Amino acid sequence: MITRINIGPVHPSTHGVLRLVVGLDGDTVKEVEPHIGFLHRGVEKLVETRMYMQSPPYMEKLDYIAPLSYDEAYVAAVEAALGVEVGERAAYVRLIQLELQRIASHLFFLGALCNDMGQMFTTFMWGFEDRDRVLALLEEATGQRMFYVNMRVGGVTMELPPDFSESCLSFLTYFEKRIGQYESYLEKNPVFMERMKGVGVLSADEARALGVAGPVLRASGIDYDVRAARPYYAYKKLNFSSVTALKGDNFARYKVRMLEMRESVRLIRAALLSMPEGSALGATTKLIGPAAKNRTVSVSRELPRGECMMYMVADPQRPYRLSIRDPSFINLAALPYLAREQRLADLFAIMGSLDLVMACVDR
Amino acid sequence: MRFERKVLVQGLGELKGQGYGYLVKITAVDYGKGLTALYFIRDLAGNRDETVEVEIGYDDAWVPTVMDVYPAADWYEREMMEMFGIGVHGRVASRLLLEKWDGVDPPLRKSFQWNAEYRTADNKDVAAARKANTVGAPSERQAGRNAPLPAASAPGATARGPRAAGKKGAARGADDKSGGGDKR
Amino acid sequence: MSDVGGDAGAGAIDHESAEFRNAKQEMDRLVMESAREVGKPNAMFARLSDLFKALPASRSVVKWSRRNSAWPLQFGLACCAIEMMDFGAARIDAERKGYLFFRATPRQCDVMLVAGWVTKNMVPEVKRLHEQMAEPRHVIAFGECATCGGPWWESYNIVRGIDQVLPVDVYVAGCPPRPENLFAALMKLQEKLGGVVEV
Numbered sequence: 001m002i003t004r005i006n007i008g009p010v011h012p013s014t015h016g017v018l019r020l021v022v023g024l025d026g027d028t029v030k031e032v033e034p035h036i037g038f039l040h041r042g043v044e045k046l047v048e049t050r051m052y053m054q055s056p057p058y059m060e061k062l063d064y065i066a067p068l069s070y071d072e073a074y075v076a077a078v079e080a081a082l083g084v085e086v087g088e089r090a091a092y093v094r095l096i097q098l099e100l101q102r103i104a105s106h107l108f109f110l111g112a113l114c115n116d117m118g119q120m121f122t123t124f125m126w127g128f129e130d131r132d133r134v135l136a137l138l139e140e141a142t143g144q145r146m147f148y149v150n151m152r153v154g155g156v157t158m159e160l161p162p163d164f165s166e167s168c169l170s171f172l173t174y175f176e177k178r179i180g181q182y183e184s185y186l187e188k189n190p191v192f193m194e195r196m197k198g199v200g201v202l203s204a205d206e207a208r209a210l211g212v213a214g215p216v217l218r219a220s221g222i223d224y225d226v227r228a229a230r231p232y233y234a235y236k237k238l239n240f241s242s243v244t245a246l247k248g249d250n251f252a253r254y255k256v257r258m259l260e261m262r263e264s265v266r267l268i269r270a271a272l273l274s275m276p277e278g279s280a281l282g283a284t285t286k287l288i289g290p291a292a293k294n295r296t297v298s299v300s301r302e303l304p305r306g307e308c309m310m311y312m313v314a315d316p317q318r319p320y321r322l323s324i325r326d327p328s329f330i331n332l333a334a335l336p337y338l339a340r341e342q343r344l345a346d347l348f349a350i351m352g353s354l355d356l357v358m359a360c361v362d363r
Numbered sequence: 364m365r366f367e368r369k370v371l372v373q374g375l376g377e378l379k380g381q382g383y384g385y386l387v388k389i390t391a392v393d394y395g396k397g398l399t400a401l402y403f404i405r406d407l408a409g410n411r412d413e414t415v416e417v418e419i420g421y422d423d424a425w426v427p428t429v430m431d432v433y434p435a436a437d438w439y440e441r442e443m444m445e446m447f448g449i450g451v452h453g454r455v456a457s458r459l460l461l462e463k464w465d466g467v468d469p470p471l472r473k474s475f476q477w478n479a480e481y482r483t484a485d486n487k488d489v490a491a492a493r494k495a496n497t498v499g500a501p502s503e504r505q506a507g508r509n510a511p512l513p514a515a516s517a518p519g520a521t522a523r524g525p526r527a528a529g530k531k532g533a534a535r536g537a538d539d540k541s542g543g544g545d546k547r
Numbered sequence: 548m549s550d551v552g553g554d555a556g557a558g559a560i561d562h563e564s565a566e567f568r569n570a571k572q573e574m575d576r577l578v579m580e581s582a583r584e585v586g587k588p589n590a591m592f593a594r595l596s597d598l599f600k601a602l603p604a605s606r607s608v609v610k611w612s613r614r615n616s617a618w619p620l621q622f623g624l625a626c627c628a629i630e631m632m633d634f635g636a637a638r639i640d641a642e643r644k645g646y647l648f649f650r651a652t653p654r655q656c657d658v659m660l661v662a663g664w665v666t667k668n669m670v671p672e673v674k675r676l677h678e679q680m681a682e683p684r685h686v687i688a689f690g691e692c693a694t695c696g697g698p699w700w701e702s703y704n705i706v707r708g709i710d711q712v713l714p715v716d717v718y719v720a721g722c723p724p725r726p727e728n729l730f731a732a733l734m735k736l737q738e739k740l741g742g743v744v745e746v
Binding site (some may be wrong): 210 | 392401403407
């Protein structure tokens with residue numbers, strides 16, 4: 001006997017506008033039907049009517065927790081279409097900014113996860129405080145707190161300010177200790193551990209079959225990270241190593257992200273110390289630029305949430321078709337499988353550990 | 364690689380046997396003469412990518428479902444059905460992803476009439492102002508850029524296919540095919 | 548009203564009167580009068596309430612309390628929700644101005660902070676939530692998308708500005724507005740709710 005309840009589009013979970021129609025048998029979830037589309041604005045269609053460099057603001061609003069990653073993915077696709085290489089120093093600058101964005105995104109994940117599990121706002125506040133520090137650093141580097149639109153064809157908009165290195169390194173020193181504090185405080189909490197360990201298990205075969213992406217995939221034991229498999233910028237030079245876990249439960253997904261934060265700290269430090277001299281600036285944005293050389297391009301980037309593949313059919317001055325494969329869409333599609341036979345309260349813990357962004361899902 | 368529609372499922376099954384066990388995306392492109400459904404698959408261990416293209420016409424727009432081969436195809440096929448109007452045969456009829464979508468016109472086809480109806484229906488005063496050429500959407504304000512460019516920077520016309528006959532299309536029909544200076 | 552009350556209090560019904568000829572009418576009249584008796588507040592309380600309303604300070608007390616405890620409805624739809632959360636977080640603390648308890652239930656809330664773009668699918672939900680809020684209620688259109696449709700002006704699925712659906716009190720510009728902007732908007736709303744705002 002299945003009772004259906006509606007977890008409506010507006011709910012305290014911070015992931016955005018998602019309606020879940022949950023079929024319950026007592027407290028056990030029998031089926032979950034996500035209804036999406038409440039944030040659909042037709043980005044793929046809008047982009048077809050814009051010149052290349054008019055679109056980065058659209059792309060950034062797809063994943064509003066890590067906007068720089070989408071900006072960079074799109075501009076990388078444009079660069080692939082135009083046949084432009086990114087400069088050496090610009091590659092390092094982009095890497096630093098991307099990894100800072102990854103730290104900010106994972107901090108948000110942590111706050112949202114603990115919120116969803118009912119711990120109202122403690123970890124959220126701490127996570128946001130640290131995220132504010134990262135955003136202040138990014139504001140120094142790009143001029144904006146959120147929605148930086150910092151990527152240009154071939155580089156970035158602004159050079160890093162002269163004292164960026166010091167402030168960034170001091171933040172990293174502080175933050176390394178902080179990650180340790182988060183981990184110790186959360187992992188000593190028996191409620192947290194009971195709700196995370198063994199909940200929402202996704203085996204490797206299931207993960208591959210369901211097509212999930214990013215930390216969800218890596219937490220199930222499949223070692224696939226775009227930064228390691230198809231390295232771009234300076235990831236190979238800085239010896240990036242991806243983080244994998246085996247169990248595939250909530251705790252594995254959480255732990256993968258914590259360890260990714262540590263890896264990001266290491267990468268940023270290494271990049272700051274070994275950044276080559278030169279100019280990081282890209283081409284100034286003219287709406288009408290050089291014509292695209294390649295007709296179809298496909299660029300994969302590792303966003304904090306997973307792998308994003310931009311497939312672009314390139315007209316000379318604008319995309320003819322841009323197909324965005326975002327990770328949250330397919331991670332959400334895995335929710336019905338993950339949440340089967342779990343308690344209702346664990347449904348939100350699982351959703352929190354999948355780290356979804358609805359604007360990404362609903363392009 | 365290109366497959367015919369009737370061998371699609373079998374072909375994908377063979378590719379899966381060769382190691383391409385991970386589905387990245389299913390989408391489509393409207394090339395103006397017909398639709399092309401695209402299946403992006405990947406071999407995670409061997410780090411190889413493959414793109415399978417299936418060409419279908421506008422009138423006969425359907426593909427068989429590949430959910431038996433790749434269970435991840437479920438939501439991608441639903442999205443393709445809704446955005447392109449490509450029917451997917453062999454699957455349980457499912458809800459629209461975009462609920463309460465009142466139009467039956469698939470948005471991502473090039474024939475989607477979105478300028479004409481969706482903008483003016485909401486903002487009648489914008490339409491009136493546009494007629495009077497006083498104020499308009501940002502693309503309107505760039506009307507000055509619609510002057511034809513010198514030949515050197517507009518290389519080659521590309522076949523665009525039927526585009527929406529929007530409110531401004533008639534006025535700039537000549538520029539529509541050139542590479543720059545056109546907004547819609 | 549008092550004379551009718553006096554008559555019903557007499558107790559005797561005149562069987563010959565015109566009113567008694569229509570028994571149902573008489574019954575309704577009696578029921579109505581008794582209802583009026585029940586609903587009538589205690590006389591002392593009524594006197595106190597009138598005295599309180601007569602005081603010039605009472606209106607400002609009500610305004611002061613409404614101004615300093617405008618509880619928001621957490622209606623973060625999209626990117627502006629992140630800045631809204633930052634607004635509630637530790638750096639720009641919303642709670643110190645009375646903007647407490649970002650709830651997702653509209654029944655206890657005073658202000659609806661529409662943060663993010665509203666699609667056509669979402670319009671009935673937005674309206675329903677707004678109607679579920681008890682008056683006096685206010686709406687802050689947070690960000691460009693809620694103000695005018697924002698970057699998605701030309702999209703086919705967007706409502707161009709939440710003021711096409713709801714009455715808006717304060718508009719906040721920015722994409723996304725900084726949390727300090729939202730704080731300034733809150734203070735503007737407090738001014739609108741009445742009186743001078745103590746900083």
